[in-house]
Amino acid sequence: GIQVEQSPPDLILQEGANSTLRCNFSDSVNNLQWFHQNPWGQLINLFYIPSGTKQNGRLSATTVATERYSLLYISSSQTTDSGVYFCAGSGNTGKLIFGQGTTLQVKP
């Protein structure tokens, strides 16, 4: 099955800094989503991005499907960005395979 690898596993930033999170897939995916898990455990859908680039405020994501990776950019980070970021992918079904996540801590 599909394997998902995320890097880095942990990231500490000062407020205002920028960061890039990476997600590699072992096989092609038709569905790719990025999630933010907040301190209360909720999984918030950030992007559905099987290919191309999308932006939403300070966040943007790029997926290069042919090379089987996706990047999540966080600009001007804020303390509320803290939490765990997961990427997940699937083939033609909704069976998403999640990565291990990147734990982000933004310090004031």
Place this chain on the structure above:
Amino acid sequence: EPEVTQTPSHQVTQMGQEVILRCVPISNHLYFYWYRQILGQKVEFLVSFYNNEISEKSEIFDDQFSVERPDGSNFTLKIRSTKLEDSAMYFCASSDRANVLTFGAGSRLTVL
């Protein structure tokens, strides 16, 4: 924005007891899922459900687990006889045909 609603938010139960976790998916979605996350670990797929039957399940989803859509709005996960290792956050999700999943806030299950 439409959301997936889960109840209860937290349940504590004794080992061996039956537990039912409930979910109300987004109203026009056709595909329903349960995932679980053991504390500190990644989110794992349990089961997907479409057209009133299971379409796919993982090896975690053994005979102790069952899912049901008892009416037009609810989607439930039943654990027949809970074990300590069933302690986890259980997430319900739903999707439209595009398979963009929207997750609920989760139900935290603690088995003592």
